[in-house]
Amino acid sequence: MTVAEPPPQGKYVVPALAQGLSILSLFSRDQLSLTAPEIAQKLSLPRATVFRLLHTLQLMGYIRREDDERHYSLGPALLSRGFEYLASLDLVEVAQPILQRLRDETGLSAHMAVRDGREIVYVSRFPARTTIASSVNIGTRFPVHGTVMGRMMICEFSDAELAALFPTEPLPRFTEQTPTLLSDLKALLVEDCKRGYAVSQSFFEHGVSSIAAPVRDGAGHIVAAVNITAVDAYIDLPAMHGALKDAVLNATAEITRWLCSDLSRETRTTATAPAPQKSSSPAKKSKKSERIHA
Numbered sequence: 001m002t003v004a005e006p007p008p009q010g011k012y013v014v015p016a017l018a019q020g021l022s023i024l025s026l027f028s029r030d031q032l033s034l035t036a037p038e039i040a041q042k043l044s045l046p047r048a049t050v051f052r053l054l055h056t057l058q059l060m061g062y063i064r065r066e067d068d069e070r071h072y073s074l075g076p077a078l079l080s081r082g083f084e085y086l087a088s089l090d091l092v093e094v095a096q097p098i099l100q101r102l103r104d105e106t107g108l109s110a111h112m113a114v115r116d117g118r119e120i121v122y123v124s125r126f127p128a129r130t131t132i133a134s135s136v137n138i139g140t141r142f143p144v145h146g147t148v149m150g151r152m153m154i155c156e157f158s159d160a161e162l163a164a165l166f167p168t169e170p171l172p173r174f175t176e177q178t179p180t181l182l183s184d185l186k187a188l189l190v191e192d193c194k195r196g197y198a199v200s201q202s203f204f205e206h207g208v209s210s211i212a213a214p215v216r217d218g219a220g221h222i223v224a225a226v227n228i229t230a231v232d233a234y235i236d237l238p239a240m241h242g243a244l245k246d247a248v249l250n251a252t253a254e255i256t257r258w259l260c261s262d263l264s265r266e267t268r269t270t271a272t273a274p275a276p277q278k279s280s281s282p283a284k285k286s287k288k289s290e291r292i293h294a
Contacts (some may be wrong), residue, residue: 033071076121108228148198148212149225213252
Protein backbone atom coordinates (compact mmCIF):
# COMPACT_ATOMS: atom_id res chain seq x y z
CA MET A 1 0.00 0.00 0.00
CA THR A 2 1.40 3.39 -0.94
CA VAL A 3 1.97 5.74 1.98
CA ALA A 4 0.88 9.31 1.35
CA GLU A 5 2.93 12.35 2.22
CA PRO A 6 2.47 13.38 5.88
CA PRO A 7 0.55 16.59 6.66
CA PRO A 8 2.71 19.73 6.39
CA GLN A 9 4.53 21.01 9.44
CA GLY A 10 5.28 24.60 10.36
CA LYS A 11 4.89 27.34 12.93
CA TYR A 12 1.53 28.53 11.60
CA VAL A 13 0.13 25.19 10.47
CA VAL A 14 -3.01 23.99 12.27
CA PRO A 15 -2.34 20.25 12.62
CA ALA A 16 -5.97 19.09 12.81
CA LEU A 17 -6.95 21.13 9.75
CA ALA A 18 -3.94 19.86 7.80
CA GLN A 19 -4.76 16.29 8.77
CA GLY A 20 -8.41 16.66 7.76
CA LEU A 21 -7.49 18.10 4.37
CA SER A 22 -4.91 15.35 3.92
CA ILE A 23 -7.69 12.80 4.37
CA LEU A 24 -9.76 14.49 1.66
CA SER A 25 -6.76 14.54 -0.67
CA LEU A 26 -6.43 10.75 -0.48
CA PHE A 27 -9.58 10.26 -2.56
CA SER A 28 -9.25 10.33 -6.31
CA ARG A 29 -10.67 8.91 -9.52
CA ASP A 30 -8.73 5.72 -8.87
CA GLN A 31 -9.39 5.64 -5.10
CA LEU A 32 -13.10 6.21 -4.58
CA SER A 33 -13.34 4.84 -1.04
CA LEU A 34 -11.09 4.00 1.90
CA THR A 35 -11.41 2.41 5.34
CA ALA A 36 -10.25 4.13 8.53
CA PRO A 37 -7.27 1.73 8.97
CA GLU A 38 -6.19 2.40 5.36
CA ILE A 39 -6.34 6.16 5.97
CA ALA A 40 -4.37 5.80 9.21
CA GLN A 41 -1.70 3.78 7.43
CA LYS A 42 -1.47 6.10 4.42
CA LEU A 43 -1.10 9.22 6.61
CA SER A 44 0.87 7.55 9.42
CA LEU A 45 -1.68 8.80 11.95
CA PRO A 46 -3.05 7.08 15.07
CA ARG A 47 -6.35 5.32 14.45
CA ALA A 48 -8.00 7.27 17.27
CA THR A 49 -7.04 10.54 15.54
CA VAL A 50 -8.35 9.30 12.20
CA PHE A 51 -11.63 8.24 13.85
CA ARG A 52 -12.17 11.72 15.30
CA LEU A 53 -11.28 13.41 12.03
CA LEU A 54 -13.59 11.17 10.02
CA HIS A 55 -16.41 11.70 12.50
CA THR A 56 -16.02 15.49 12.20
CA LEU A 57 -15.82 15.42 8.39
CA GLN A 58 -18.85 13.12 8.25
CA LEU A 59 -20.92 15.42 10.45
CA MET A 60 -20.05 18.34 8.16
CA GLY A 61 -20.92 16.38 5.01
CA TYR A 62 -17.41 16.32 3.54
CA ILE A 63 -17.11 12.57 4.06
CA ARG A 64 -19.83 9.94 3.86
CA ARG A 65 -19.82 6.42 5.25
CA GLU A 66 -20.66 3.72 2.73
CA ASP A 67 -23.44 1.20 3.26
CA ASP A 68 -20.99 -1.42 4.55
CA GLU A 69 -20.14 1.02 7.41
CA ARG A 70 -16.42 0.39 6.86
CA HIS A 71 -15.55 2.44 3.81
CA TYR A 72 -15.65 6.21 3.48
CA SER A 73 -15.98 8.34 0.35
CA LEU A 74 -16.22 12.03 -0.46
CA GLY A 75 -19.48 13.76 0.47
CA PRO A 76 -21.52 16.28 -1.53
CA ALA A 77 -20.76 19.11 0.92
CA LEU A 78 -17.64 19.64 -1.17
CA LEU A 79 -19.83 20.65 -4.08
CA SER A 80 -22.37 22.65 -2.10
CA ARG A 81 -19.54 24.63 -0.49
CA GLY A 82 -18.12 25.56 -3.86
CA PHE A 83 -15.66 22.74 -4.51
CA GLU A 84 -15.81 20.43 -7.50
CA TYR A 85 -17.55 17.37 -6.22
CA LEU A 86 -16.88 13.71 -6.87
CA ALA A 87 -13.95 11.47 -6.38
CA SER A 88 -13.85 11.12 -10.15
CA LEU A 89 -13.78 14.78 -11.09
CA ASP A 90 -13.91 13.92 -14.80
CA LEU A 91 -17.59 12.97 -14.44
CA VAL A 92 -18.91 16.54 -14.34
CA GLU A 93 -16.22 17.79 -16.71
CA VAL A 94 -17.00 15.14 -19.32
CA ALA A 95 -20.76 15.56 -18.97
CA GLN A 96 -20.90 19.34 -19.48
CA PRO A 97 -20.72 19.53 -23.30
CA ILE A 98 -22.89 16.43 -23.65
CA LEU A 99 -25.60 17.87 -21.41
CA GLN A 100 -25.45 21.17 -23.26
CA ARG A 101 -25.93 19.38 -26.56
CA LEU A 102 -28.79 17.37 -25.06
CA ARG A 103 -30.47 20.61 -24.02
CA ASP A 104 -29.98 22.13 -27.46
CA GLU A 105 -31.24 19.04 -29.30
CA THR A 106 -34.39 18.61 -27.21
CA GLY A 107 -35.11 22.20 -26.20
CA LEU A 108 -35.58 20.97 -22.61
CA SER A 109 -33.57 21.56 -19.45
CA ALA A 110 -30.83 18.96 -18.94
CA HIS A 111 -29.38 17.91 -15.59
CA MET A 112 -27.06 15.41 -13.96
CA ALA A 113 -27.24 14.27 -10.32
CA VAL A 114 -25.44 11.86 -8.00
CA ARG A 115 -26.78 10.04 -4.96
CA ASP A 116 -25.98 10.90 -1.34
CA GLY A 117 -27.80 8.45 0.89
CA ARG A 118 -31.55 8.92 0.47
CA GLU A 119 -31.11 12.10 -1.56
CA ILE A 120 -29.90 13.06 -5.02
CA VAL A 121 -27.64 16.08 -5.46
CA TYR A 122 -27.60 18.06 -8.70
CA VAL A 123 -24.04 18.47 -9.99
CA SER A 124 -24.65 19.94 -13.45
CA ARG A 125 -27.50 21.78 -15.19
CA PHE A 126 -28.31 23.43 -18.50
CA PRO A 127 -31.68 25.23 -18.33
CA ALA A 128 -33.91 25.38 -21.37
CA ARG A 129 -33.66 28.53 -23.49
CA THR A 130 -37.25 29.51 -22.71
CA THR A 131 -38.96 31.83 -20.27
CA ILE A 132 -40.15 28.78 -18.31
CA ALA A 133 -37.27 26.50 -17.40
CA SER A 134 -36.16 24.23 -14.60
CA SER A 135 -35.32 26.27 -11.51
CA VAL A 136 -33.06 23.75 -9.76
CA ASN A 137 -29.49 24.81 -9.02
CA ILE A 138 -26.25 22.89 -8.59
CA GLY A 139 -26.32 21.50 -5.07
CA THR A 140 -30.13 21.14 -4.98
CA ARG A 141 -31.26 18.00 -3.15
CA PHE A 142 -34.34 15.90 -3.78
CA PRO A 143 -35.47 12.55 -2.30
CA VAL A 144 -34.27 9.44 -4.10
CA HIS A 145 -37.60 7.60 -3.96
CA GLY A 146 -39.58 10.64 -5.16
CA THR A 147 -37.66 11.35 -8.37
CA VAL A 148 -36.99 9.39 -11.54
CA MET A 149 -33.29 10.30 -11.41
CA GLY A 150 -33.17 8.88 -7.89
CA ARG A 151 -34.94 5.73 -9.00
CA MET A 152 -32.41 5.30 -11.80
CA MET A 153 -29.56 5.35 -9.29
CA ILE A 154 -31.04 2.58 -7.11
CA CYS A 155 -32.81 0.50 -9.74
CA GLU A 156 -30.22 -2.30 -9.45
CA PHE A 157 -30.17 -2.39 -5.63
CA SER A 158 -30.83 -5.72 -3.96
CA ASP A 159 -33.70 -6.14 -1.50
CA ALA A 160 -31.19 -5.94 1.35
CA GLU A 161 -29.67 -2.72 0.03
CA LEU A 162 -33.10 -1.14 -0.38
CA ALA A 163 -34.10 -2.19 3.14
CA ALA A 164 -30.92 -0.63 4.52
CA LEU A 165 -31.51 2.58 2.56
CA PHE A 166 -35.17 2.84 3.61
CA PRO A 167 -35.42 1.20 7.05
CA THR A 168 -38.76 2.78 8.00
CA GLU A 169 -42.13 3.24 6.34
CA PRO A 170 -44.10 5.07 5.15
CA LEU A 171 -41.81 6.97 2.82
CA PRO A 172 -42.51 10.71 2.50
CA ARG A 173 -45.21 11.53 -0.06
CA PHE A 174 -44.83 14.44 -2.49
CA THR A 175 -47.56 13.72 -5.01
CA GLU A 176 -50.23 11.08 -5.39
CA GLN A 177 -47.71 9.10 -7.50
CA THR A 178 -45.02 8.93 -4.80
CA PRO A 179 -44.45 5.37 -3.54
CA THR A 180 -44.82 5.36 0.24
CA LEU A 181 -44.23 1.64 0.72
CA LEU A 182 -41.00 -0.13 -0.10
CA SER A 183 -42.92 -2.80 -2.01
CA ASP A 184 -44.43 -0.13 -4.27
CA LEU A 185 -41.02 1.41 -4.85
CA LYS A 186 -39.55 -2.01 -5.70
CA ALA A 187 -42.26 -2.55 -8.32
CA LEU A 188 -41.31 0.73 -10.00
CA LEU A 189 -37.61 -0.11 -9.86
CA VAL A 190 -38.18 -3.47 -11.54
CA GLU A 191 -39.84 -1.74 -14.48
CA ASP A 192 -37.17 0.99 -14.55
CA CYS A 193 -34.41 -1.62 -14.66
CA LYS A 194 -36.10 -3.54 -17.49
CA ARG A 195 -36.50 -0.39 -19.61
CA GLY A 196 -33.14 1.14 -18.79
CA TYR A 197 -34.77 4.54 -18.36
CA ALA A 198 -37.69 6.16 -16.53
CA VAL A 199 -40.31 8.75 -17.45
CA SER A 200 -42.60 10.80 -15.27
CA GLN A 201 -45.41 13.29 -15.57
CA SER A 202 -45.94 15.20 -12.32
CA PHE A 203 -44.27 12.35 -10.39
CA PHE A 204 -42.39 14.63 -7.98
CA GLU A 205 -43.83 18.04 -8.82
CA HIS A 206 -47.08 18.91 -10.56
CA GLY A 207 -46.60 20.25 -14.07
CA VAL A 208 -43.10 18.81 -14.53
CA SER A 209 -42.38 16.03 -17.05
CA SER A 210 -39.05 14.19 -16.99
CA ILE A 211 -37.09 11.44 -18.72
CA ALA A 212 -34.05 9.99 -16.90
CA ALA A 213 -31.35 7.38 -17.53
CA PRO A 214 -28.31 6.13 -15.58
CA VAL A 215 -24.59 6.84 -16.08
CA ARG A 216 -22.11 4.04 -15.33
CA ASP A 217 -18.43 4.00 -14.46
CA GLY A 218 -15.72 1.72 -15.83
CA ALA A 219 -16.78 -1.08 -13.47
CA GLY A 220 -20.37 -0.93 -14.70
CA HIS A 221 -21.71 0.66 -11.51
CA ILE A 222 -24.35 3.37 -11.71
CA VAL A 223 -22.66 6.55 -10.49
CA ALA A 224 -25.06 9.26 -11.67
CA ALA A 225 -28.22 9.94 -13.63
CA VAL A 226 -29.15 12.38 -16.37
CA ASN A 227 -32.57 13.79 -17.11
CA ILE A 228 -34.38 16.32 -19.25
CA THR A 229 -37.40 18.17 -17.89
CA ALA A 230 -40.26 20.24 -19.22
CA VAL A 231 -42.01 22.70 -16.92
CA ASP A 232 -45.68 23.56 -17.40
CA ALA A 233 -45.64 21.90 -20.82
CA TYR A 234 -47.44 18.67 -21.64
CA ILE A 235 -45.38 16.05 -23.48
CA ASP A 236 -47.26 13.09 -24.87
CA LEU A 237 -46.10 9.61 -23.92
CA PRO A 238 -45.09 8.55 -27.47
CA ALA A 239 -42.61 11.44 -27.58
CA MET A 240 -41.30 10.67 -24.08
CA HIS A 241 -40.79 6.99 -24.93
CA GLY A 242 -39.54 7.84 -28.43
CA ALA A 243 -37.18 10.57 -29.62
CA LEU A 244 -36.74 12.22 -26.21
CA LYS A 245 -35.90 8.92 -24.54
CA ASP A 246 -33.42 8.15 -27.31
CA ALA A 247 -31.72 11.52 -26.84
CA VAL A 248 -31.28 10.92 -23.10
CA LEU A 249 -30.00 7.37 -23.60
CA ASN A 250 -27.54 8.56 -26.24
CA ALA A 251 -26.23 11.22 -23.85
CA THR A 252 -25.77 8.82 -20.92
CA ALA A 253 -24.17 6.24 -23.21
CA GLU A 254 -21.67 8.83 -24.41
CA ILE A 255 -20.80 9.92 -20.87
CA THR A 256 -20.42 6.28 -19.87
CA ARG A 257 -18.12 5.57 -22.83
CA TRP A 258 -15.82 8.40 -21.81
CA LEU A 259 -15.72 7.21 -18.22
CA CYS A 260 -15.15 3.57 -19.20
CA SER A 261 -12.40 4.22 -21.71
CA ASP A 262 -10.86 7.18 -19.89
CA LEU A 263 -10.84 9.02 -23.21
CA SER A 264 -11.29 12.35 -21.47
CA ARG A 265 -7.94 12.15 -19.71
CA GLU A 266 -6.12 10.70 -22.70
CA THR A 267 -7.51 13.39 -25.02
CA ARG A 268 -6.51 16.20 -22.68
CA THR A 269 -3.04 14.70 -22.22
CA THR A 270 -2.57 14.31 -25.98
CA ALA A 271 -3.88 17.80 -26.68
CA THR A 272 -1.48 19.42 -24.22
CA ALA A 273 1.58 17.27 -24.94
CA PRO A 274 4.31 18.90 -27.03
CA ALA A 275 4.54 17.69 -30.60
CA PRO A 276 7.50 15.38 -31.18
CA GLN A 277 10.41 17.12 -32.88
CA LYS A 278 12.25 15.68 -35.83
CA SER A 279 15.64 14.29 -35.05
CA SER A 280 18.41 12.85 -37.19
CA SER A 281 19.11 10.31 -34.47
CA PRO A 282 16.67 7.37 -34.47
CA ALA A 283 17.62 6.51 -30.90
CA LYS A 284 16.84 10.01 -29.62
CA LYS A 285 13.56 10.08 -31.53
CA SER A 286 12.52 6.82 -29.90
CA LYS A 287 13.26 8.11 -26.39
CA LYS A 288 11.36 11.34 -27.04
CA SER A 289 8.36 9.38 -28.28
CA GLU A 290 8.44 7.23 -25.16
CA ARG A 291 8.38 10.31 -22.93
CA ILE A 292 5.41 11.80 -24.74
CA HIS A 293 3.32 8.64 -24.45
CA ALA A 294 4.38 7.70 -20.94
